[in-house]
Amino acid sequence: MKEQIHRWLEEHREEGVAFLQRLVQERSTQTNEAGVQKLVVQKLEQMGLDIDVWEPDGEELQKHEYFYSPRKEFSGSPNVVGVMKGAGGEGSRSIILNGHIDVVPDGDRAQWDDDPFSGRIVDGKMYGRGVTDMKGGNVSLLLAMEALQGLGVRLKGDVIFQSVIEEESGGAGTLATILRGYRADAALIPEPTNMRIFPKQQGSMWFRVLVKGRSAHGGTRYQGVSAIEKSMVVVQHLLKLEEVRNARVVDPLYAGTPIPIPINVGSIEGGTWPSSVPDLVKLEGRMGVSPEETMEAAKSEMKDWLAKLGDVDPWFKSHPVTLEWFGARWVPGSIDTEHELMKVLVDKFRGVTGTQPIIEASPWGTDGGLLTQVGETPSIVFGPGVTEVAHYPNEYIVLDRVFETAEIIALTLMDWCGAAE
Amino acid sequence: MKEQIHRWLEEHREEGVAFLQRLVQERSTQTNEAGVQKLVVQKLEQMGLDIDVWEPDGEELQKHEYFYSPRKEFSGSPNVVGVMKGAGGEGSRSIILNGHIDVVPDGDRAQWDDDPFSGRIVDGKMYGRGVTDMKGGNVSLLLAMEALQGLGVRLKGDVIFQSVIEEESGGAGTLATILRGYRADAALIPEPTNMRIFPKQQGSMWFRVLVKGRSAHGGTRYQGVSAIEKSMVVVQHLLKLEEVRNARVVDPLYAGTPIPIPINVGSIEGGTWPSSVPDLVKLEGRMGVSPEETMEAAKSEMKDWLAKLGDVDPWFKSHPVTLEWFGARWVPGSIDTEHELMKVLVDKFRGVTGTQPIIEASPWGTDGGLLTQVGETPSIVFGPGVTEVAHYPNEYIVLDRVFETAEIIALTLMDWCGAAE
Numbered sequence: 042m043k044e045q046i047h048r049w050l051e052e053h054r055e056e057g058v059a060f061l062q063r064l065v066q067e068r069s070t071q072t073n074e075a076g077v078q079k080l081v082v083q084k085l086e087q088m089g090l091d092i093d094v095w096e097p098d099g100e101e102l103q104k105h106e107y108f109y110s111p112r113k114e115f116s117g118s119p120n121v122v123g124v125m126k127g128a129g130g131e132g133s134r135s136i137i138l139n140g141h142i143d144v145v146p147d148g149d150r151a152q153w154d155d156d157p158f159s160g161r162i163v164d165g166k167m168y169g170r171g172v173t174d175m176k177g178g179n180v181s182l183l184l185a186m187e188a189l190q191g192l193g194v195r196l197k198g199d200v201i202f203q204s205v206i207e208e209e210s211g212g213a214g215t216l217a218t219i220l221r222g223y224r225a226d227a228a229l230i231p232e233p234t235n236m237r238i239f240p241k242q243q244g245s246m247w248f249r250v251l252v253k254g255r256s257a258h259g260g261t262r263y264q265g266v267s268a269i270e271k272s273m274v275v276v277q278h279l280l281k282l283e284e285v286r287n288a289r290v291v292d293p294l295y296a297g298t299p300i301p302i303p304i305n306v307g308s309i310e311g312g313t314w315p316s317s318v319p320d321l322v323k324l325e326g327r328m329g330v331s332p333e334e335t336m337e338a339a340k341s342e343m344k345d346w347l348a349k350l351g352d353v354d355p356w357f358k359s360h361p362v363t364l365e366w367f368g369a370r371w372v373p374g375s376i377d378t379e380h381e382l383m384k385v386l387v388d389k390f391r392g393v394t395g396t397q398p399i400i401e402a403s404p405w406g407t408d409g410g411l412l413t414q415v416g417e418t419p420s421i422v423f424g425p426g427v428t429e430v431a432h433y434p435n436e437y438i439v440l441d442r443v444f445e446t447a448e449i450i451a452l453t454l455m456d457w458c459g460a461a462e
Numbered sequence: 463m464k465e466q467i468h469r470w471l472e473e474h475r476e477e478g479v480a481f482l483q484r485l486v487q488e489r490s491t492q493t494n495e496a497g498v499q500k501l502v503v504q505k506l507e508q509m510g511l512d513i514d515v516w517e518p519d520g521e522e523l524q525k526h527e528y529f530y531s532p533r534k535e536f537s538g539s540p541n542v543v544g545v546m547k548g549a550g551g552e553g554s555r556s557i558i559l560n561g562h563i564d565v566v567p568d569g570d571r572a573q574w575d576d577d578p579f580s581g582r583i584v585d586g587k588m589y590g591r592g593v594t595d596m597k598g599g600n601v602s603l604l605l606a607m608e609a610l611q612g613l614g615v616r617l618k619g620d621v622i623f624q625s626v627i628e629e630e631s632g633g634a635g636t637l638a639t640i641l642r643g644y645r646a647d648a649a650l651i652p653e654p655t656n657m658r659i660f661p662k663q664q665g666s667m668w669f670r671v672l673v674k675g676r677s678a679h680g681g682t683r684y685q686g687v688s689a690i691e692k693s694m695v696v697v698q699h700l701l702k703l704e705e706v707r708n709a710r711v712v713d714p715l716y717a718g719t720p721i722p723i724p725i726n727v728g729s730i731e732g733g734t735w736p737s738s739v740p741d742l743v744k745l746e747g748r749m750g751v752s753p754e755e756t757m758e759a760a761k762s763e764m765k766d767w768l769a770k771l772g773d774v775d776p777w778f779k780s781h782p783v784t785l786e787w788f789g790a791r792w793v794p795g796s797i798d799t800e801h802e803l804m805k806v807l808v809d810k811f812r813g814v815t816g817t818q819p820i821i822e823a824s825p826w827g828t829d830g831g832l833l834t835q836v837g838e839t840p841s842i843v844f845g846p847g848v849t850e851v852a853h854y855p856n857e858y859i860v861l862d863r864v865f866e867t868a869e870i871i872a873l874t875l876m877d878w879c880g881a882a883e
Contacts, residue, residue, distance in 0.1 A: 243681055247736040258853070259726030259748040260664055260825035269730050273694045305680030307736040309690050309743065312729030315668040315789065316748040319728060327680040327737040368736065404681035432679070 042192075043392060046451045049188045050444050057447075058167070058440060060084065061180045062160035065169035070146050071111075074118045074206045077142055081121050081204045084183060088190060090123035090202070097206070097217035105220065107415055109211030109369050118206045120214050122223060125186055125200040128461035133197030136382075136457055137228035137418055138186075138450075139215060139408055140179035141208030144171030145432050152434035166437040173426030177438040178231025179204060181425055184447035185454060198458035201225055208408050211369040215408035219416040227382040227457070228418045229450065232407050233426020236442060238390070239403035240383055241294055242422055243302055244330035244373030244410050248343065249323060250275060251363040252311070256320040265318030266356065268311050272322040274354050275347075275362060279304050279326070282346045290331060294378070294402040301402065302329030325367075332373040332402070340366060371406025376419035382457055386421060389452040393445055463613075464813060467872045470609045471865050478868075479588070479861060481505065482601045483581035486590035491567050492532075495539045495627045498563050502542050502625045505604060509611060511544035511623070518627070518638035526641065528836055530632030530790050539627045541635050543644060546607055546621040549882035554618030557803075557878055558649035558839055559607075559871075560636060560829055561600035562629030565592030566853050573855035587858040594847030598859040599652025600625060602846055605868035606875060619879035622646055629829050632790045636829035640837040648803040648878070649839045650871065653828050654847020657863060659811070661804055662715055662823040663830050663843055664723055665751035665794030669764065670744060671696060672784040673732070677741040686739030687777060689732050693743040695775050696768075696783060700725050700747070703767045711752060715799070715823040722823065723750030746788075753796040753823070761787060792827025797840035803878055807842060810873040814866060 050057070060080075067077035078094070085092050097115040102108045121142075127133055147157035147170045155161055157170045167177070182202060189196065201223055205214030252272040257265025283304040295301035306326040312319025330339045344364055351358035376383060378400070390398040409420035425442035471478070481501075488498035499515070506513050518536040523529045542563075548554055568578035568591045576582055578591040588598070603623060610617065622644055626635030673693040678686025704725040716722040727747040733740025751760045765785055772779035797804060799821070811819040830841035846863035 245681065245737065258826060259724060259728055260666065260750060260827075262724045262726045263720040267727065269697065269727050272730075273697065276690065276694065299684040303680060303683045305683045305737065305739060306688065306690050306733075307680055307738050307740060308733030309693075309740070310731050312727075312746075315728040315746045316666065316726065317728050318726060319730070322730065325733075325736045329681060405679060406681075 042455065043452060045192050046188050046448055049191050050184060050447055054444060057180060057184050057444070061167060061172070061177060061443065064176045064180065065160035065167065065172045066158050068158050069142055069144050069171065071143055071210055072118060074143055078119050078121050078204060081142065085121070085123035088123065088187060090125050093122040094119050097213060101220060102213055102217060105216060107372060107411060108213060108216060110207055110213040111210060115206070120206055120217055121204040122218060123202045125196070125202070127196045127198040127200070127458055130197045130461060132459045134457050134459065135199040135201065135225040136454065137201045137203060137223065137225040137412065138182040139203045139205065139228055139230045139412065140175055140182055141206070141214065141408065142176070142179065142204045143206050143209050144174065145209050148434065154435055165440055167440055168435060168437045170436055173233045173436050173438045174431035175232050175424060175426055177426050177443045178233065178424035178446070181231050181443050181446040181450060184444070185450035188447065188451045189454060194455060195461040196454060196458040197461045199225070200454060200458060205408065212371065212408050212411050215411045216415065219411060224416050225418050227376065227380070228409065228412045228420040230407055230409050230420060230422045231424030231446060232422050233428050233431050234403065234422055234424050235428050236423070236425060236446065237399040237401050238386060239401055239422040240376045240378050241332040241402040242374040242407050242409050243402060243404050244332070244336065244371050244406045245327050246330060246336060246366055246370040247325065247368040248328055249325050249365040249367050250347065252322040252324065253360040254318060254320040257318040259316040259318060262318050268319045268322040271356060272309065272311065272324060275324065275350065276306055278350055278353060279306060282343065286342070292333070292402065294400065297401060298404060302331045304328050330373050332375040336370065336372070372410030372414045374407060374409030374413040374420050376421050380419060382421060385456045386423065386453050389449045389456070392452065393449045463876065464873060466613050467609050467869055470612050471605060471868055475865060478601060478605050478865065482588060482593070482598060482864065485597045485601065486581035486588065486593045487579050489579050490563055490565050490592065492564055492631055493539060495564055499540050499542050499625060502563065506542070506544035509544065509608060511546050514543040515540050518634060522641060523634055523638060526637060528637060528793060528832060529634060531628055531634040532631060536627070541627055541638055542625040543639060544623045546617070546623070548617045548619040548621070548879055551618050551882060553880045555878055555880065556620040556622065556646040557875065558622045558624060558644065558646040558833065559603040560624045560626065560649055560651045560833065561596055561603055562627070562635060562829065563597070563600065563625045564627050564630050565595065566630050569855065575856055586861055588861055589856060589858045591857055594654045594857050594859045595852035596653050596845060596847055598847050598864045599654065599845035599867070602652050602864050602867040602871060605865070606871035609868065609872045610875060615876060616882040617875060617879040618882045620646070621875060621879060626829065633792065633829050633832050636832045637836065640832060645837050646839050648797065648801070649830065649833045649841040651828055651830050651841055651843045652845030652867060653843050654849050654852050655824065655843055655845050656849050657844070657846060657867065658820040658822050659807060660822060660824040660843040661797045661799050662753040663795040663828050664823060664825050665753070665757065665792050665827045665831050666748050667751060667757060667787055667791040668746065668789040669749055670746050670786040670788050671768065673743040673745065674781040675739060675741040678739040680737040680739060683739050689740045689743040692777060693730065693732065693745060696745065696771065697727055699771055699774060700727060703764065707763070713754070713823065715821065718822060719825060723752045725749050751794050753794040757791065757793065793831030793835045795828060795830030795834040795841050797842050801840060803842060806877045807844065807874050810870045810877065813873065814870045
């Protein structure tokens with residue numbers, strides 16, 4: 042069967058590449074997802090799946106504690122789900138194949154060597170915004186399903202393919218699939234992992250710290266207290282917290298990761314006038330959350346740690362910093378490393394590539410966190426994209442990896458869902 | 463004569479207070495100076511001075527290397543000069559009495575206990591934006607001149623009274639008086655000094671430093687270099703430069719000043735996304751310039767010092783910071799402490815108040831820098847306003863100080879300019 046799948050994929054390589062190219066050429070940034078979803082629906086129609094297309098209900102989503110998006114309205118931005126109904130029977134197991142169709146903006150075009158939406162192919166690599174994160178992975182999923190169909194394989198368990206919006210903005214698309222009732226025995230998400238297998242994914246949440254100073258004229262700055270200088274004490278204190286938290290991470294999956302759950306101070310803003318001592322600085326950042334802790338525990342630890350700033354600098358005793366949690370949040374995701382889907386995937390990876398997969402914990406959250414914690418569907422992240430170029434200019438994918446991944450997934454589906462005939 | 467001047471001022475106290483109140487009630491923020499200048503012109507007309515009213519020529523000003531203003535056009539914003547012609551003769555010396563009529567914005571009204579332009583009087587203090595900085599000082603100048611006129615004193619030297627715009631925005635008003643040809647043997651500027659005498663005024667200029675980092679995803683922040691962390695190295699380095707520069711200031715005038723020429727980092731801004739490692743931080747600040755150095759020398763020192771950042775942190779060898787000078791600049795001002803006008807002023811201060819004046823160097827620039835360096839008119843800054851409330855809510859002045867200052871100045875004018883009869 043492995044040989045047949047391999048051959049089927051070789052024979053359909055041009056079609057697969059052309060389809061990926063068309064997906065990339067659709068600039069599916071936030072609010073602009075309708076065009077690309079139409080292409081996905083056409084493909085699912087050709088495949089004869091049960092198709093569900095809907096615009097998530099902003100009002101309903103907003104009531105959910107794990108909802109986050111900069112927008113509250115999703116009209117014109119449909120989710121698409123296509124179900125390949127299984128035959129059922131003994132040993133049948135369902136699976137969700139989840140991929141987001143939204144892409145981050147292309148940013149400064151001057152940094153791109155070519156049109157960011159060209160889908161141009163050079164030396165076996167296709168270039169374009171979103172090709173690696175993660176339209177290439179989505180195409181691997183579809184090719185895997187098509188190959189099984191093309192070879193007449195009927196599975197026992199349901200395969201639920203999801204082309205979701207909003208992953209880049211907080212996961213509202215996947216949350217909407219869960220609220221619509223989609224669950225499965227496990228899930229696979231082909232985010233750009235360089236074909237590493239991530240049974241655990243770091244979660245994260247955004248914090249804002251306000252650091253106070255006391256204003257004065259710059260010419261007599263000694264009469265004031267610089268919130269910029271005080272913010273340095275705060276940044277150092279946060280780095281120390283990062284150290285303390287990471288010393289606790291002993292999971293061997295993180296063995297190769299210098300800082301498993303980083304605290305990143307991403308932006309700083311303070312002071313309004315060159316000639317005045319700044320009396321307020323705003324720090325915003327991202328706190329990594331380990332799959333072994335709850336978001337609430339991580340928040341408490343940060344709060345308690347910042348309350349200790351007064352021991353570092355007495356200024357903070359009378360002028361404590363303010364901590365807020367805001368904006369996006371990515372729930373950590375995980376699957377037991379001994380889970381049957383892990384075993385199957387690792388086995389098929391070995392079979393197809395002839396090498397051992399790298400199994401790690403991911404340094405970033407994915408929609409796998411929502412699937413795991415809200416949808417109660419344990420999730421693996423594994424995909425063909427190139428981690429390093431996600432969100433960067435000249436984003437690309439190696440096309441061979443797309444087909445290898447499709448082959449691994451097709452074989453995984455047969456094993457996990459069970460083959461009926 | 464001292465007694466007569468004192469009595470004249472007592473007898474005309476109500477008129478003086480009422481005039482100050484009317485000046486304060488005119489909200490003469492930048493571009494809104496016409497109304498208050500009309501009141502000044504009326505006063506000068508009553509006094510029978512030679513009056514010169516003109517709107518500075520933006521095109522001409524812009525060609526001057528010491529021009530700075532956020533605006534380039536001054537129509538509707540007149541300068542006013544009134545000259546009390548001296549009789550001339552042996553020992554006659556001219557003087558410029560310079561006061562700016564523009565005020566900084568009132569800011570957040572919620573922080574004011576009363577309407578910022580009420581000019582309300584409570585317990586001998588008048589309240590309002592600009593009353594201390596520096597309409598109260600301007601009224602002291604006018605009262606001094608009126609008292610001499612009222613008592614029939616004719617001076618030998620010219621007294622050139624200037625009511626200028628734009629001091630709060632870089633001194634374009636005073637620069638325009640110089641370009642129009644106004645010079646004198648010395649100048650007196652009654653900025654709010656708490657009646658301290660400032661023969662030297664710290665200059666200052668604004669700098670911008672761009673600090674580079676290397677972007678990365680916050681979840682793998684160890685792959686990037688945080689421009690926020692690097693900016694802390696830069697701020698520390700600037701604080702060290704401040705230390706080095708201030709160690710050189712040995713002028714006894716600065717004996718009571720913790721940091722004679724501070725370097726103030728007034729604002730910071732960097733990073734665009736909580737989940738990204740910031741790759742650029744912008745610092746803006748104010749560098750104090752000593753009256754003993756040129757602006758150019760101070761600029762060079764800052765440039766050379768920042769070039770040494772690579773010794774502190776090798777990152778800066780490959781990623782040097784960028785230094786720019788921008789926006790406002792205040793030229794340091796000075797007069798020889800042994801200058802005759804200093805001696806006269808100190809003597810009259812003692813006579814009127816019965817105490818020794820505090821003689822210091824000011825921690826901020828005034829238009830005295832332009833008068834000194836461009837107008838070649840050595841300048842003293844000495845005035846009745848309350849230093850601490852300038853630019854602050856609930857700005858006020860103690861009215862007794864306005865009249866004491868008028869008395870000191872009237873006596874100073876007689877001595878300096880010489881009395882003809």
